[in-house]
Each structure stands twice: as structure tokens, then as C-alpha cells.
Amino acid sequence: MKSELAEMALDQKRTILDDETPETVPVPHALVPHLDEIAILLDIDGTLLDLMPTPREVWVPPGLSETLNRLTERTSGALALVSGRSLNDIDLIFAPDVFRAVAGHGAEMRLSVDSEADDVHAPPLDKELKRRLAAIAKLSPGILLEDKGYSLALHYRLAPHAERAIYESVSLIRADLPNAPIEVLPGKFVCEIKHSGFTKASGVRELMKHEPFSGRRPLFIGDDVTDETVFAIMPDMDGLAFSVGRRAMGVNGHFDAPSDVRAFLARLLDPR
Numbered sequence: 001m002k003s004e005l006a007e008m009a010l011d012q013k014r015t016i017l018d019d020e021t022p023e024t025v026p027v028p029h030a031l032v033p034h035l036d037e038i039a040i041l042l043d044i045d046g047t048l049l050d051l052m053p054t055p056r057e058v059w060v061p062p063g064l065s066e067t068l069n070r071l072t073e074r075t076s077g078a079l080a081l082v083s084g085r086s087l088n089d090i091d092l093i094f095a096p097d098v099f100r101a102v103a104g105h106g107a108e109m110r111l112s113v114d115s116e117a118d119d120v121h122a123p124p125l126d127k128e129l130k131r132r133l134a135a136i137a138k139l140s141p142g143i144l145l146e147d148k149g150y151s152l153a154l155h156y157r158l159a160p161h162a163e164r165a166i167y168e169s170v171s172l173i174r175a176d177l178p179n180a181p182i183e184v185l186p187g188k189f190v191c192e193i194k195h196s197g198f199t200k201a202s203g204v205r206e207l208m209k210h211e212p213f214s215g216r217r218p219l220f221i222g223d224d225v226t227d228e229t230v231f232a233i234m235p236d237m238d239g240l241a242f243s244v245g246r247r248a249m250g251v252n253g254h255f256d257a258p259s260d261v262r263a264f265l266a267r268l269l270d271p272r
Contacts, residue, residue, distance in 0.1 A: 091218030151194035201229035
């Protein structure tokens with residue numbers, strides 16, 4: 001029981017990707033004349049932006065904001081960032097630009113660039129639960145704590161040796177609170193604990209009900225375990241899904257690195 005969650009987390013990260021040799025994803029030229037028919041949905045960390053030792057060290061490469069703004073214009077606003085980060089965090093990263101977004105794994109949403117948030121789907125985590133989870137950061141130097149209100153993330157890119165200890169500690173807390181409505185999200189050097197009942201997929205489903213996204217064909221690009229929920233619903237929407245890194249199950253293709261994603265997005269704007 002003690003190591004059950006740790007084993008599950010490690011298994012999830014191993015099974016997200018198949019064993020096929022990576023192949024470069026060609027730009028789907030058929031989409032280029034039809035930007036007025038698609039909705040572009042983009043994960044941030046590890047997809048648009050290169051991963052860094054800590055979440056605060058990510059930066060927006062030159063030209064990316066211009067590309068995103070031009071795609072927003074060409075799609076009549078149907079471009080959204082889909083991230084585990086909070087809306088506030090997203091805005092700090094891309095400042096002064098503001099984009100439509102599904103944030104906090106579906107806990108927050110912004111349908112208009114003129115509003116801070118259109119809906120908040122999740123209540124804050126229980127204070128006592130957060131206190132116990134926060135104490136896990138003391139297991140090792142290098143474990144960084146991020147409190148999003150509705151979730152709590154433990155980043156361990158600077159302390160990869162602590163991965164198993166982190167998940168085992170979370171498992172013990174969950175065993176003490178079997179009825180707590182929480183879910184554990186394993187990611188790339190991060191363990192996030194959030195309220196159950198909302199995901200990136202639930203956020204995307206809600207987003208696609210509203211203008212300017214409604215009636216369009218979604219194109220989603222993501223890289224992590226948490227993006228698999230969105231990959232899974234793309235067929236229901238006649239959508240396209242691309243993973244970053246090695247090929248994830250059920251996607252239409254993949255990119256080797258965020259730099260390839262950025263180049264792909266730029267080429268979507270090429271009228272040729």
C-alpha cells in the first residue's frame with residue numbers, strides 16, 4: 001500500500017509513450033488554407049516552451065508571441081493555451097500579451113482576452129490537507145512547492161532522487177483520507193494534487209461549446225501525462241492531436257521538441 005501510488009505514477013509515465021522510433025511531423029498543409037475552420041489548443045511547458053530546472057525559469061523565445069497573436073487573428077480568436085498553470089501564472093509568463101486559456105487543469109477558464117476569468121470550476125483545497133502535503137517539500141532540498149489554491153504541486157526537477165519518497169508520502173496521506181475528493185497527477189518531475197472532477201479534457205470540452213471555438217475542428221498539442229485526457233477526446237470532436245517528445249498513444253503524430261512545435265505554428269501562417 002505504501003508504494004502503490006509511487007508504482008502507479010512511474011508506470012503512467014512509462015506507458016504514456018509507445019516504443020516506436022520518433023518520426024518528424026510534417027506540417028499538415030491541408031490545414032493552412034482553413035485556419036478559419038480550426039481551433040488551436042496548446043499546452044505550455046514542454047510543448048510551446050522548453051522545460052527548465054524550475055517552473056519560474058521558463059521564458060518565451062523571440063517570435064513566439066508574434067506567432068501566437070497572428071494565429072489568434074487568423075483563427076478569429078480561436079486559439080487557447082491549455083495548461084496546468086494558473087491564469088495568473090500564464091499571464092506573467094506571456095506578459096504583456098493575454099491569451100484565451102484553460103488553466104489549472106480545467107479549474108479556470110478565460111474565453112475573452114478582456115476578462116480575468118470566465119469560470120472557476122474548483123473550490124480551494126482543504127487547508128489542513130494542503131499543510132500536510134506542503135510538508136513533503138521538506139523531504140529533500142530542491143523540492144519546490146507551488147500552491148495554486150485549487151491544487152498543490154511538488155516540483156522535483158532539482159531533486160529527482162526524491163521522486164519515490166514524494167509519491168509514497170502522498171500515498172500515506174491519501175490512505176488517511178480515503179474519502180477526500182482529490183486526484184494525484186504525475187507529470188514531468190512534478191507531482192500535483194488537485195480536486196477530482198475536472199481535467200484538461202473537461203476544460204476543453206467546455207471551451208469548445210463557446211464562441212469563437214464552437215463548430216471548429218480542434219488541433220491540440222501537448223507533451224505530458226495530463227495531456228492524455230485531451231488526446232483521448234479529440235476523436236469525439238473530429239480533432240487532431242500531436243504529442244511532443246516520443247509518440248503518445250492515440251495521437252495523429254508528434255514533434256521531437258518544443259522548437260519543432262514553434263516552427264510548425266510559424267509555418268501555419270505561411271500562405272505557401
